[in-house]
Amino acid sequence: MxxxxxxxxxxxxxxxxxxxxxxxxxxxxxxxxxxxxxxxxxxxxxxxxxxxxxxxxxxxxxxxxxxxxxxxxxxxxxxxxxxxxxxxxxxxxxxxxxxxxxxxxxxxxxxxxxxxxxxxxxxxxxxxxxxxxxxxxxxxAVKTPGEISLMAEANRISNRAHGIVMRKTRAGMREYEVQTLFEAECLRSGNRHLAYPSIVAAGNNAAVLHYRHNDAKLKKTDLLLIDAGVEVKGYASDITRTFPVGKKFSQRQKDIYSIVLETQKACIEAARPGLNSATWQVLSMRLIADGLRDLKLMRGSVDTLVETGAVRLFYPHGIGHLLGLDVHDGVGGKSRKKPNPTKVPVRFAADLEAGMAITSEPGIYFIDALLNAPRLRKKHRDHIDFNRAERYLGMGGIRIEDDVIVRPSGPPRNLTTVAKEIPDIEALRRNA
Ligand SMILES: [Mn+2]
Incomplete structure (x- = not known):
């Protein structure tokens, strides 16, 4: 009114x-x-x-x-x-x-x-x-305390369901059996809707960003990516974890996982009122570019890797989005639109505000369609070691996604508590 x-x-x-x-x-x-x-x-x-x-x-x-x-x-x-x-x-x-x-x-x-x-x-x-x-x-775009408590409840249920998945997944299962573990726990909570169709992607399938077949068999050497969340009274949770189907990460998996994890944590830490969404996006791209440079998959200055778009071959999506009654909860209205202070194009540049619910979800993927595209290989040959990158094809992708509420000051409140540190994940996988 x-x-x-x-x-x-x-x-x-x-x-x-x-x-x-x-x-x-x-x-x-x-x-x-x-x-x-x-x-x-x-x-x-x-x-x-x-x-x-x-x-x-x-x-x-x-x-x-x-x-x-x-x-x-x-x-x-x-x-x-x-x-x-x-x-x-x-x-x-x-x-x-x-x-x-x-x-x-x-x-x-x-x-x-x-x-x-x-x-x-x-x-x-x-x-x-x-x-x-x-x-x-x-x-x-800005949540009331009542809305936040419903989102926290959705996260509590999804946290539990992701925990069950991380303990009970075994090699030889099909992706849909893992999906069943997750969704059964959601239904058991009395909530009938998932916030979106669950993505359960083993090995190379995780390189398909919206993978929906969920029918492949899990191999011991695979990583499993699961992006799934329940909805409570319409309010979404949106959580992604990636973990080894066997007991432990391989060294190569650990190397990539650690870059994604450090990026994800730094981006959560940075999510405060006044931060422009484009600046936030650039921060995530810089951290991923820097990590891939340490692994000698990329070369050149971090600025160049971000501005030429080279890093997008490994990280072709945004750092996060608003979350609420829709899993991708709009952009906050036209009046929030701000000039983009960066050289990187984004769909919508707006400042974070206290009370916004957002996801932080960086990822690194080895996507054949990008790494083997002649045009892209030519364009980025100075900045990507394609021969080295090819050796990672088959790993699929790693994404880690939490749901957080921006606070008036300080780092945001993180609603997602599913294990994400390597030792914590390997502890849950010890009987695998
Ligand atoms: Mn998401």
Whole structure:
């Protein structure tokens, strides 16, 4: 209401989507709608009237047929208690309520389902949707204490599940069996959704950034990368660990792992209010370039390795992202956009703020499609020892990812506690 005081605000929540014939996908609420209402069921709408300072939730009218098949659905009185909204009505009242509420408003802020399906009710009133989307994105970027406690709960469950995976994974298993270890622990917590499809990638599969097959057999000499997290009341956790399928890391695996780990810890330490996201990205690229130079995989000044993009052949993604009701939680709204103070292009340059939830997730990968591309070999021949790099092909990739909350001062609060130091991981792997 404070951000958009001059218009009527109307949003529709998500609807069920058909999976096949008469079966729907498991329903997951639209994140903006969930943010504003807490409603996890389909078919709801929300009307906010800043002029009259009230908001109304509209629920789908349920008939007896529905009750027979689906069971109990809250009525208006119960919904009012559950969702803490001033007024609750059935959705057949929505067009009439819009007509009443639009009096005195010169515009309406609506989300795209309203724009598509309820346009007629607003006749003559300009409908703005990107302004509304941006205003909510801006609000969602900084978390309230309540949101942070839900994110901490999601991390507690995912921490436990990652711990089980790290203890119980054995050579000879398939990647999907490891996935089952993780996801069973999440379901056991009473939460039905994962924040995103789990990535379980053994050996060279970890060089595929969004690997989803999860069906290869684990070999004793492989590293296993698992990127997985549960969702609690819509709030995501997003955690990655990489560990040996055998008892111990090989020396070569240790060398690469240590660079990623030191980079990840330094980037967490640096995540403080006022740090520009592009500066943060450059910091991670510099540390990785420096480590790869020590291993003689790269040569030249760190500045050159970063500015020419040579380091991107080993580290082709960002250091992190905002986290919240979406695993990639928008960028914080247009008003947060700042000039990029670096020479490295980033999607969005903005300053970190206290209360933001972010991931820190550097990685090093040996990707055949990059290391064996003739154009890239030619372009970066002065800065990458491709012959040496080829010897690492097959290792796949290493990524370490924690979820942290930026604090007003000092280093952030780290919600992720899964083992990541080499001795701690090897202790969990001693029976492997
Ligand atoms: Mn992530």
């Amino acid at each position: 404070r951000r958009l005081p001059d218009g009527l605000i109307v949003l529709s929540g998500g609807l069920e989507v058909t999976r096949n014939y008469d079966v729907s996908f498991v329903f997951r609420q639209d994140s903006d709608f969930l943010y504003l209402t807490g409603v996890e069921d389909p078919g709801f709408h929300l009307l906010i009237d800043p002029k009259r300072k009230n908001s109304t939730l509209f629920l789908p009218r349920i008939d007896d047929h529905h009750r027979v098949w689906e069971g109990h659905v809250p009525g208006p009185a119960e919904a009012k208690r559950l969702y803490g909204v001033q007024r609750v009505l059935y959705d057949d009242a929505l067009p009439g309520e819009i007509k009443k509420a639009r009096r005195g408003h010169r515009r309406a802020y609506v989300n795209s389902p309203v724009q598509k399906k309820l346009k007629k009710s607003f006749q003559g009133l300009p409908l703005l949707s990107s302004v509304l989307d941006d205003a909510i994105e801006e609000l969602r």
